[in-house]
Amino acid sequence: MAACLQQLASAWTLQLETECVDVKRSAKQDLSFPKVRQSYLTRIAAKEFDAVLLSPPCATFSRAAWANFRGPRPIRSYECPRGLQTLTPAERDRAILGNIFADFSYEVAALVADGAATFLAMEQPEDLGALASGPHEGLRPASMWQWPQLADLLSKGLRTVAFHQASFGTPYAKPTRLLLHTSLPMPDCVHEGVPRYDSKGCYTGPLPSAKGHGAMFQRSYADGPQWEWLRKRTLELILAKVGSLEQLEKEAFRMAAGGERGCTLASDSELHRQLRELWKDWLEAQDLGEPGLLDVAPGQPLHLKLLRAMLEAAGDPDRDFLRQAEEGLPVGIMDPLPRTPHVFEEQLKWNTLTSLGIKFEEDVREGLTAKMTMGEFLERYGEHTAIAALAVIVEDEELDKKRIIHDATHGVRVNHRIKCRDKLRSPGAREKKHLLREHEEEGETAFSVVGDIAKAHRRYKHAAKEHGYLACQVDAKEEVPGDPASQTVYVNRVGTFGLSCARYWWTRIAACGLRLTYHLLGPGFPLDLLLYADDLEAMGRGPRGRRGIPLSYLFLATLGYPFKWAKTRGSFRVEWLGMETEYPTYKLGLSLKRATWLVEWLRLLARTKKTEAKAFAQGLGRLGFASIVLDWERPFLGPLHAWSSAVQGKPGALTLPTMVRVLCGWLADRLESGGRLQKPEPLLEGAAPLSFFTDAKAEAGRAWIGGFLELVDGCQGPWFSLEVVDSWAPWAFAKGDPGKVIAALELLATLVGVRLWVPDGDAKKTSRVAIRGYTDNQSNESLLRINLEGEALEWLRDQTLVALRLRLGDWLVQNAAHRAEAEDALPALEAASGATFSSFDQCYERTGNGGAHYIVDDNKEIVKESRRTGCKAVLAAPPGGRGMVYRGPRNSLEQVSCASRSTAKVPQQRIEQLIAERRLADDYWTRRVSELLTTVHSLAQAMATLQQPTAAASSAPPPPTTAAATVPTLSFPAPAAPLLLPASPRPASEASSESSSSSEGTPRPPACRVCGSRAHLEVDCPQLSANGGGGDGGGGGSPSGSGPRLPPAASPGRDAAPSAPEEPQTPADYEETVIRIKSLSDMTFPQPPTNAGQARGYVNQVLVAIARVQRTPGDEVYLWAQECLTHTEAQLRQDPRFPRLTREVSAKLLKTCKSGRFGLMFQQMTEAERMSTGGMPNGRVMLRAIFKHFQLERDRIGMFFVSAMRACTTRALAPALPGLAGFGVVF
Known part of the structure; x- marks a missing residue:
């Protein structure tokens, strides 16, 4: 913005001082600090500035976040303009920062409204009201223009206007609103007034619809009265030569049909001289003239001074190098090639291992090369020399046309030392397809003229000090026998085809000429120019476009670009770069000559069934070039490339496989039957990819399938679950146990997910579905490898075994x-x-x-x-x-x-988030509530026991207590086995008789439908695969919780002395019972994630790696590791379980996180722990640090339910336990 203002000030001969406030310029300009904001407010109030331009960041106010679920979540809405209530800490920080900048902008505007400055302009996207389509249809995003400060400022005399940025030349519409303090009149494309909406909140004005705006590409031309005068005088000069505009249009047809004889206007040297004189006088009137403006630097044909001056008048950013081109441009060895960021992308990778194969032709008579002896060559250039090899290629035997190739790569390795820092692009089939689609949409037919620039890459000079790297020899013949110094050496003075910098410099010089041609033509002659190396194609649509074709060639020839006029051709059907374009039918394809050669070669292969590896690779290269324009044939080249790679280097004649012969015959038929010309398919707007997870479960003769759709990354959305029954899936039970066909059930679940969530295609078409499958079953992978011979599915068994089995299985x-x-x-x-x-x-x-x-x-x-x-x-x-x-x-x-x-x-996203929270927490809180109620029952029984005499008869029923009578009013089943608070020791017979006698008011716990036992909940059944499998159906499954686990109780069949209870196991003894100690050394962790997208997979991999060391049935170790997501650091440090596993986790993390953010974090934790306790940091605390860094969704969900369940359970248990004032409920 500051550069644009300076440019305007220079045009108006004004002296302008600007001060830009941007944190990227300096940390001292960070407006998030109150002191910085107050300092600028003070300066503005002191009238230090005449004009203030405000453009606060609109990232948190953008409507783009509401378009779909692929990006970040919305931060604010119309109902919550300063931020939603359900934001993560990072999102809340973004909302606060946006509020700070918005408030500051309105404070500045208020100061200007009170007279602190003369001019104000505050820019923000237009508030377009409620969304008309998409997943959030009907909802209304937030906008800075919805804040009440706007109405206050408008009441003080400020104005607000709206416009489309496309009205000022941008390639997109982008509705924008300004808050102004000025009395100047507005252009017609700018609409004044506040936004208006209908009853549903949809935008109605004042800005009209953007239909018709936002073309993919729009050119910018030099404007102003001076350029309008120059275009008018240039056209008058040309029309004086041809007669009228109609005759100018006919010149395009003469050029297309007449070759060199038809290019009389473009090649008229007298007209060239008159145009150069006109442009010189115009430049001198603009104070841009210089001595020798029309001079041509020796050794090249271009009017570089004139070209540079004209581009300077147009404000072109890449023109100054043309001064250096008069003396010579660097090769790129002694002086590196420059970087041109305002024109080219940055080149980040260089291919220095293969020859570029760029050709060159030596011509001493034109002064392009110098001829000298070897002695003179070494004396002049010293150590800065390189003599490249030469090769001769016969291009046309009938015309005896040969071309000499200069190899600057092999041997001399000159190209290896040249680094082109700008990424160059050239037009080709992709650009032609885009133009054809555009022509068809507009219903216009283009006329094309193709020209050729003679020796394009040899039309610029190199710096004399680097000429030694451009040498070559025809032979090693000695003019004086026995004297090697008498050998002849040719030294190139200009660009050479074999140099990697030749394409770079010619591209920049040619681009200068094309840009100036567009400036001279202006918008009055719509024209498209495509230049690939030395091949130029000019396409004009309509009469005005056809008139611009001869003008473009005339302007380029006037600037000195040498055309081969005999090669000029054109029509409504032209050939360019081996591609043939048929503009009336909007088709693109291969030229007839190339297609004929390919048909003959393919027929020969299909007929003889024999070929050589090298000859096949050469023909396949030509076929690969043809596939650039033949979209439908490209997929069928895969088997041909695979076979060519397999036989590479094999000598002699080879027999073609049957598939290769069939494909060769089919491709030949396609090319012969009219397939060489094809109409480009229209571009379709790609829908967001769907991500859903499905699984199948088979246990005890029953089977289920289920899955859920992931609408938001990390959040569960719509889901389905279905039991597979024999009535509609008899194949699942054909072998008795449905677990034997678990792979088929998993594929069935995938098919159901596709049918539920993949949208149907058009009624006359079938839907296309591409599925990337992640499976925890190796049979699917084996089927693909053995039968389909395709690429194997990515096997994520470690990542999905726990996540999908626990969330979709039980x-x-x-x-x-x-x-x-x-x-x-x-x-x-x-x-x-x-x-x-x-x-x-x-x-x-x-x-x-x-x-x-x-x-x-x-x-x-x-x-x-x-x-x-x-x-x-x-x-x-x-x-x-x-x-x-x-x-x-x-x-x-x-x-x-x-x-x-x-x-x-x-909001749909909020609903999906709540659904996800409930689903993710179902399994976890079922276990936690079960454990809590078990504790309450145990507490009630213990109190009842304390109220009875110690020697009570074993057959006497326990007296009822208030707790026992009130607990059943809760809507949760009461577990059978007490936990965490055992009653006083009693004989086994007494315990069994009491547990078997139950009052009628106390509901019995439901039986597990997997094994039939009432000793555990269904989700904790040891028969379930997720719980270890293979356990007995009658017990052993302890309720799962997140609190400390006790060792498993003795089974009912074991003899135990009732009067002498067992000593409690120490954490170390318990760890040896549960953990497979020898497996700790084999436990491996992946590298830490670098972003939140990788964090989810990292969590699953770490949890599975830790859970693998458990050797007993159950999931104690997995839940112990999972507490890193839900517990605080203090809770993790106080937990005494699994001490050796904790140390092993710490050691593995220190090994995998040696650098980066986590490496530094863990180093600090290690030093602090050694200073305080002398040991290593807690492994789970280190894991929690990684998980919390990415603010995992499960962490937030866990914290939410902890607080919610604590409050709800306390209210529910308070009336049930009136006498237990000294006890508390601990989560």
Whole structure:
């Protein structure tokens, strides 16, 4: 912005002083600090500045975050303009920083409104109201123009206007709004007034629709009255020669048909002289003239001074090197090649191992090379010499056309020392396809003229001090026998085809000429110029475009670019670079000559079935070039390249495989039947890739499949679960146990996910689905390797074994229980609403969440119900009705609230986040609540025991207690085995008799449907694969929790002395019982993640690696490691479990994190721990540091549920345990 203002000030002969405030310029200009902001406010209030331009960062106000789920989440909305309530710490910091800059901008605007400055302009994107499409349709993003400060400033006399940036030449629309303090009139494309919206919040004005704006490419031309005058005088001079505009248009057809005889206008030397004189006089009138403006530097044909001066008048950024080109440009060895960031991209990789194969032709008579003896050569250039090898290629035997090749790579290794720092691009098939699509969209047909620039790469001089690197010899013949110094050496003075810098310098020089041609033509002659090396194609659409074709060649010839006029040709169907373009039909393909050669070669291979490896590779190279324009044939070249690579280097004749022969015949048929010309396919807007996870489970003769869709990275969205039954999948039970066909069940789950979430294609087409599968089953991989001979699936067994099995395996069984409960609630739902559901599936399909705290009406509007209502059922509204939410027991539902269709929507992303939180925490909190209730039961039994005499009869029933009577009112099942707080020792017979006698008011715990035992919950069954598998169905499965685990209790069959309980095991003894100590050395951790996207996979890999060392059934070690996601550092340090494993984890992390952010962090932790305790840092604390660095979603979910369950459980247990004032509940 400052450079643009300086340019305007220079044009208006004004002296301008600007001060830019940007933290990238200096840390002292960081406006996030209050002192810095106050200093600038003080200076503005003191009227130190005449004009103030404000452009605060709009990243947090951008509508782009609402477009899809592929980028960062929205930070603020219309309802929460200063930041949403559910932000992560990093997101909250971004929102606060955006608020600081917005407030500061409005404070500055208020000072200017009060007279602190003369001019103000504050820029921000236009507030376009509610979203009209996309996943957040109907929601309204935030905007800085929604803040109340805007109305206050407008009341003080400030103005606000809106415009499309495309109106000022940008290749995109980008609606923008300005807050102005000025009285100047606005252009027609700028619309004044505040934003207007309809009743739904959709934008209605004042800015009109951007339809028609934002073309992919738009050129910028030099403008101003001086350039308009120059274009007019130039055209008048040319029309004086040709007669009229119609005759000028006919010149394009003469050039296309007449060759050299048709290029009389473009090659008219007298007209060239008149144009150069006109341009020279115009430059001198602009004070841009210089002595010798029309001189041509010796050794090259271009008017470099004139070209540079004209580009300076146009404000071109790449023109100063043309002064150096008059003396000679560097080769790139003694002086490195420059960097041109304002024109070219940066080149970061260089290929110095292969020859560029650029050709050159020596011509001593034109002064392009110097001829000298070897002695003179060595005396002049000393050690800066290199004599390259030569090769002769016969291009056309009939015309006896030969070309000499200068090899500056092999042997002399000159090209290895040249580094081109700018990345060069050349037009080709891709650009032609884009132009053809554009022509077809606009319904126009282009006319094309192709020209050739003679010896293009030899039209610039090199610096004399580096000429020694450009030498070559035709032979080693000695003019004086016996004197090596008499050998003849040719030294190039100009660009040479074999040098890697030749393409670089010619590209810059040619680009200067093309840019100046566009400036001279202006927007009045729409023209497209494509230049590849020395081949130029000019395409003009319509009469004005065709008139611009001869003008473009005339201007380039006037500047000294030497054309081979005899090679000029053109038509509506032209050949360029071996490609043929048919503009009336918008087709692109191979030229007839190339296609004929390929057909003959392919037919020969298919007929003879024999070839040589080298000859096949050469023909395949030509076929590869053809595939650039033949989109549909390109995939079929894969087998040909594979076979060519396999036989590379083999001598003699080789037999072609059957597949290769078939493909050769098919490709020949395609080219012969009209396939050499193809119409480019239109560009389609690619949809965001879908990511979903599916799995299958087979246990005890039953099978389930399930999965969920990942709408937001790391968050679970819509899901499905389904039990596979014999009625519709008999193949799953054909072998008895469905576990034998688990691979087929997994593929079935994938197919269901595709059918549910992949959108259907057009009615007349089939949907195309590309699936990248990650599997924990090796059979799928083996099938692909053996039968399909394709690439193997990536095997992520370590990453998915725990994550998918626990989240989709055992969860399927839990969901079946919820399904049964919902089936029982259907009659009450139907009776209360008058709606009819044939099954729970229909109710689930209508509600979308299977009994959660949400409601869906027939318009799919979702309304969040408060968690405090304890809602146990959800009912979808019948068509035309209103959505109703119910709560209470199954048989007596009480209506809580109604929601009409006018209810405001909850953001879809927030809903998905809440669903994800509930799903992720189901398994975890089922176990935690089970453990808590078990503790309450044990506490009640212990208190009852303390109230009885010690010698109570074993048959006497325990007296009822308040706790025992009130606990069953909770809606959770009571576990059978006490934990964490054992009662006083009693004989085994007494314990067994008491446990078998239960009051009628106390519900018995449900039996595990996997093994039938009541000693554990279903999710803790040792028969489940996720819990280790292979356990007995009757016990052994201890409830899983996140608190400290006790050693397993003795089995009922063991003899134990009731009066002498076993001594508790130490943590070390318990670790030896649970951990496979010998496996600790084999435990490996991956390298730490570098971004949040890699963090999820890193968590799974680390947890699985730690869980592998457990040798007993269960998941104690895995849950112990998982506590890094949910516990604080203090809790992790105080946990005495698994001390040796903790030290091993610490050692592995120190080994894998030797550098980077975590290496420095762990080094500091190690030094601090050694100073305080003399030992190593806690391994789980180190893991927590890595996890917390990326702010994992599971960490936030865990913390949320800890606080929520602590509050809810305390309220639920307070009335149930009135006499336990001295006890507390610990999570």
